[in-house]
Amino acid sequence: MNILKNDKNQSTKEKILIATINASVKKIKNPYSLCNIAKDVGISKPAIFKYFCCKDSLIKAATSKAFDDIAAIYIQIKNQYDSDTAKIIQYFSLWLLKNTSHLSFIFNQFIMEKNFSNIVVTELCSRGVELKKDFLSPEGIKEVYVIFSVVTLMSCLLNHYKNESAEISEKQYEDFALGISNCICYGVKKQSDNIEIDYNSLDEIYKQRKQEFYEHLKNTESEQDANQSKNEERFFYALTEVVKKHSFSGVTIEQLAEEAGLAKSSLYTWFKNKDDLLKKVILGKFLQLKDLIEHNIKSFENVVEKSYVILKTETDWLLENISVLPVATWLNFSGNGTTNVGEILISNSNWVSKLFSVEALGLVDSDLPAIWLTCLPVPMVLEGNCKGYTHQFLLNSVKQIHSMLWNGILNINEEN
Numbered sequence: 099m100n101i102l103k104n105d106k107n108q109s110t111k112e113k114i115l116i117a118t119i120n121a122s123v124k125k126i127k128n129p130y131s132l133c134n135i136a137k138d139v140g141i142s143k144p145a146i147f148k149y150f151c152c153k154d155s156l157i158k159a160a161t162s163k164a165f166d167d168i169a170a171i172y173i174q175i176k177n178q179y180d181s182d183t184a185k186i187i188q189y190f191s192l193w194l195l196k197n198t199s200h201l202s203f204i205f206n207q208f209i210m211e212k213n214f215s216n217i218v219v220t221e222l223c224s225r226g227v228e229l230k231k232d233f234l235s236p237e238g239i240k241e242v243y244v245i246f247s248v249v250t251l252m253s254c255l256l257n258h259y260k261n262e263s264a265e266i267s268e269k270q271y272e273d274f275a276l277g278i279s280n281c282i283c284y285g286v287k288k289q290s291d292n293i294e295i296d297y298n299s300l301d302e303i304y305k306q307r308k309q310e311f312y313e314h315l316k317n318t319e320s321e322q323d324a325n326q327s328k329n330e331e332r333f334f335y336a337l338t339e340v341v342k343k344h345s346f347s348g349v350t351i352e353q354l355a356e357e358a359g360l361a362k363s364s365l366y367t368w369f370k371n372k373d374d375l376l377k378k379v380i381l382g383k384f385l386q387l388k389d390l391i392e393h394n395i396k397s398f399e400n401v402v403e404k405s406y407v408i409l410k411t412e413t414d415w416l417l418e419n420i421s422v423l424p425v426a427t428w429l430n431f432s433g434n435g436t437t438n439v440g441e442i443l444i445s446n447s448n449w450v451s452k453l454f455s456v457e458a459l460g461l462v463d464s465d466l467p468a469i470w471l472t473c474l475p476v477p478m479v480l481e482g483n484c485k486g487y488t489h490q491f492l493l494n495s496v497k498q499i500h501s502m503l504w505n506g507i508l509n510i511n512e513e514n
Contacts, residue, residue, distance in 0.1 A: 111149045113139045118160035122203035130157065161207055164200045169225035183508060187244065188279035195252050195271050215242075215481055233481050239495060242477055243502050244282055250473045251278045254466040285506030286467060287402070295402055297497050304407055307394040308414070332358055333368075338421050383422060384442045387415050391443065405471060406500045412443075413475040413496050417482075417489050426476050443472045474499055 108116070117138040121129040128134065132153060136143045150156040171193050179185040194201060208214050219229050230238030255266075255274045336357035355362040391411050395404045416423065478499065482492040 110139070110141065110145075114141075114146060114149060114156065115160045115163045118156055119164050119203045120199045122206050123199045132156075157207070160203065164203050165221045165225060167197070168200055168204075169222050169227050172222075173226055184279050184283045187248065187282055188275050191248050191252060191278045192271060192275035194248065195255065195275060198252070198256060201249065212484055215477075215484065232485070234478065234485060234487060234492075234495060236498075239478075239498055240502065240507055242481060243474070243499055244507065246474060246477045247282050247470060248278060250470050251281065251466065254469050281467070281470075281506075283506050283508045285502070285504050285509060287504050295406065295500075297406070300398075300403055300406055301410075303397050304394060304410055307397055308390070308411070311390055311393045333365075335421055383419075384426075387412060388443045390415060402504060405503065406496070408471060409475060409500050409503075410493065410496045412472060413479060413493060416475055416479040417492060420479075420483060423476070423480055423483065471503065474503070 114135065117135045118130065120138070121135060124134075126134065130153070132143050132146055135156075136146055146156065150159060172190055175189045175193070176186055179189070204218070208217050211217060215233055216231075219231055219233075223229055223231075230241050232238050233242035252274075333354070336354050339357050340353045351365055352362055355365050358365075391408055394411050395407050398404045398407055416426065475496070478495060479492060482495075
């Protein structure tokens with residue numbers, strides 16, 4: 099199926115829209131400036147105003163085109179493969195892998211909006227895509243799992259090759275799209291992993307391990323550590339608020355200092371520059387979660403139990419530290435090259451390579467399934483927080499997410 103062809107006879111207006119969408123993945127200052135967009139198209143800046151009255155009008159039109167393209171290709175693939183879920187996911191993933199700027203552009207426009215999922219669902223449904231409006235309903239949770247799994251895994255692949263400074267071949271795209279489909283549809287378990295899961299028993303042990311962790315932390319934390327933690331919390335909250343307004347690309351030391359209620363010079367007492375601040379504040383926050391995960395999984399023997407406890411630990415922690423959601427969401431979705439949450443959590447962790455058989459999944463790096471696993475709680479908590487679901491409801495949803503991760507969505511359907 100040829101779903102990747104480009105129209106060489108595009109109009110100037112179409113080229114302007116595409117250049118605007120493609121700007122979302124460019125690592126330059128002010129990627130959406132009219133000068134940069136005009137340069138990419140090969141026209142003068144004033145020529146843009148023949149088609150769009152202002153920059154806001156251009157961004158709005160480009161957003162509409164991005165949704166149009168995504169909806170059209172999904173409907174085309176769905177119509178061709180009818181009820182073959184594996185093929186639909188495979189070929190839709192392939193198109194997204196080859197057109198990453200479309201997702202990146204939409205995320206850049208809306209990801210910090212509280213009703214992000216509602217915006218996306220409304221836009222796609224109005225174009226004929228069938229999606230559940232409530233992603234965390236019993237029927238809808240599968241959709242958020244599939245969508246987020248596709249986005250996370252394809253981001254992993256693109257980051258992998260970017261770090262390797264290698265071009266991605268057509269076959270590598272195709273193989274990885276097939277790997278994504280296999281992971282989602284058939285799960286990550288091997289035949290030897292047919293282990294019965296007693297979720298109630300796991301929950302009890304998890305509760306004990308979590309309590310032990312925080313008691314130990316409280317007993318061993320010095321006054322200096324406590325003061326440092328308070329400062330990091332203050333900086334992280336300031337970062338969260340600034341990211342909501344300006345995104346990471348727009349964050350400045352001045353904005354962070356103002357949000358934190360400090361003089362600019364005060365921040366330089368703790369941090370060398372903005373990048374140093376971002377790195378230390380983000381790592382400081384998520385390394386606590388990493389320590390908690392590693393502490394909690396020590397009591398569990400097999401990979402099925404460990405993978406469940408990882409999902410539950412992170413979901414629980416995010417719900418108790420809800421202010422980290424904007425930053426976690428941005429790190430996972432932005433595609434701007436910043437280290438994502440999954441990479442922070444699995445860095446130097448001894449459990450990563452032992453969880454899944456990467457070769458069996460057809461993936462390219464041993465870290466990818468672990469990044470996928472650790473990123474899954476973010477959209478669930480984000481969606482649940484927006485919809486007002488209780489803490490306990492979301493923790494219970496972890497069981498359904500884990501079952502899909504391990505067994506695959508097709509096997510889950512068969513069981514139900």
